[in-house]
Amino acid sequence: MTYDEKLRKQAYDAIENHQGMVKKDLYYPTYHIAPPVGLLNDPNGWIQWKGTYHLFFQWMPFHSGHGAKFWGHFSSEDLVNWTLEPIALTPSQWFDKSGCYSGSAVSVDEKLKLFYTGNVKNELGQRETYQCTAESVDGITFTKTGVKIDLPEGYTPHFRDPKVWAYKGRWYMVVGAQTDNEVGAVAFFESNDLDSWTHRGILTKADQDPLNNLGYMWECPDLLELNGQNVLLFSPQGLQADGIDFNNQYQSGYVVGKLDYEKAELSHGGFIELDRGFEFYAPQTTLDDYGRRILVAWMGVPDQNESAQPTIANGWVHQMTLPRELTLVDGKIYQTPLNEMEQLRACESIEQSVSKELATSISRGSEIQIEGEISTIELFNYTTLSYDKNTELLTMERPSYVDGSLETRSCRLPQGLYHLRIFVDHSSLEIFVNYGEEVFTSRIFADVFEDSIRVQGRVNVQAWDLKNDTIQVG
Template sequence: MSLDQQLKKKASDQVNEKGSIVKKDPFYPLYHIAPPVGLINDPNGWIQWNGTYHLFYQWMPFKAGHGAKFWGHVSSEDMINWKEEPIALAPSDWFDKDGCYSGSAISFNEELLLYYTGNVKNNNIREAYQCLAVSKDGRNFEKLGVQIEVPGGYTAHFRDPKVWQEHDRYYMVVGAQTEKEEGSVVWFSSEDLKKWQFGGMLADGFGYMWECPDFFSLNGTDILLFSPQGLSASGIDYRNIHQTGYIAGKWNKGTNQFLHEEFVELDHGFEFYAPQTTMDDQGRRLLIGWMGVPDQDEQLHPTIENGWVHQLTIPRELTYKNGRILQKPVEELKQLRKQQKYHLELNTQKIIMKDIPKASEIKLDIQANENVKIDFFEHLKLHFDTSTHYVQLLRPKLDGTGTEERVAVAEQLTDIQCLIDHSSIEIFINDGEIVFTSRIFAEPSNNKLTIQANGELTVWELAK
């Protein structure tokens, strides 16, 4: 048995041994992608291939912590029911022995190609290689080894290739750190997905490392999406340890000029990082992110006691309007609505509901520009103050030392949509103009929702 086969078998044995304990955790999600055991982080290889959605993810099967990452793999016909597929990649070769790091997928000649970063550490010296694996059936992958090495002028913090096609040419963006230890994104191009030509730096300007870049167009505007590290908090902005956002503009590939606007945070919640997008056969730009942040108190998550940590976001459809990206849950998720628990007209009086399911959808259509207060399970609070225009999300700190908050600004609120899944909440405000993504570790037996607003409230219980 090869080392690759040994590692995959060891990981599969771990799932068989401990997976049932993980699934019984009251915090384990119903409809989000979560690890069968161990740790999940960045979504990888997000693609619709031969009509089926495929999603790969960074995975450490042997502990609820980081280490030499595998690529886990799930597939779906509807983005609701996800099927566990065989492990796609294991850290088994000299060029990826310390981790098969993040990357992307593309279809070529009826094959599914995975580009990823091989992480290598020898005597604490880091090496990084952009590697390729190929599959004819979308389930079993053959590694073809190193395709790109780190170009001059950059450190070995050089990773997370995202590949796409435009007309008859292929492009790749890679997250990078310059030798001056400044964050950036570089790009390559190819005619055949084999020989890659270095195009230079696409963008830079702040932070010490830019991770998980993605490049696409929305409504005629070019978008560079990435996760910069090294931004300091500034007022209500950049409050997580590391951020995720985008710059929008126009990229002239001939001159390599990317004229763009300022960096905009994509999500204002406590846990959101490393998103990746794909275009499906309906022409939708679909995003999935990691519901976590590197270096941000994950050792305090209560799920670690049951051998797992983190999950991914729901799939979201992106649009671009008035100079901003809007995010909305994909239409398919409405199929989760099992029954309507409540449909109420609110008139600013406080309403208390004591039987809100921990897998539920809450929709509030606001009829007057007044203050809004929502208390989820006596744990998480969402407030809107018309005098400050602040939308404020508050929750207990994971270490139990007090309360923490995240804040966004809105002239007024028109609607709020919340998708709750046992230990997570995704809040979409004003048709997806503002989004908060967060973990919520409320007491499992607490099903209380308190709301004070002026509008129409609907609550659905969700089930597969």
């Protein structure tokens, strides 16, 4: 048995031995992707290939902490029903023995090609990083094809998460990086064959306007086009909280501008947070066959009290967001649930006009739409969403799962609050505000038997119970 085969067997044994305990956890989601066992984090290799959507993910199958990551793999024909596929990558080679870290996927010559960061801790405990590839002819079984990029000069070994795309017959790559003087940056590469890469330089970094002091490391870059403009998504680490902004341990956001491919320069505006909730990180997008730019993110944040989440006791932690479509309106990204999410609806549970207050019960797997003059929504006697017309602030409040103290996240809505679309799963909320103007993504760990909802305002409320059998892991 090879080392790769041994790792795969150990991972499958972990699923077999612990899947029963995981699935019995009443916090385990019913329609969101979550690990079959262990820890899930960054989405990887997000792509529609030959009509099928493939979502790979960072996975630690042996415990609920971080470590030498695998690439797990889900696939879907419709973005609603997902199947767990065989393991795509294991940390089994000299160049990735300490973890197959995050990356992306492209289609070329009828093959699905993965780009990822090989993480190595050498004998002295020092980090080494390599940008590596693997490929498949069936989208299921992958063969590693080795190292394509060694660490360039000018960067520390915190150099990872390659995102690759094609433009006018050439291939391009961005990599999240830290410069030698410990400044977050995005490195830019070019290739004509996906094998030999030229380092074109730094597209943008944290010690230049308008991004001064924007952190010591930038992870998970993704450069895309929306409405004729270039958008750079990335996750900077090291930002200080500033009022209602940057209140998570690490952030995720974007800049909007224009990439000059010839000069390898990205001119852009300031940094905008992508999600205003408690748990959202490492977003990755793909352009599907219908021309939609679709985002998926990890519903978690590194080093943000992960070990305190109650699901740890049952052998799993974290989940993914639902896929969202991105559009750019007046320089701001709007995020909306895909039309396919309506297929999740099993039956309507509420349809009611409310003049002052509605107090009722709701399933822990629900979609809720509220329209009108919205004041306050309280869910499960645990989470409150309230809008203050005087301050123009929408605020989400929940008890900390560390010590129970109340904590908040907020955004400003100058045009007021007039529409909410909320997806409730057993331990998560995704709240789309004003048709995607803002989004709050968060985990919630209310009493598992609590089902109360209270809505205040002059509103129309509609809700649906959602399906609970859309994720197949065995």
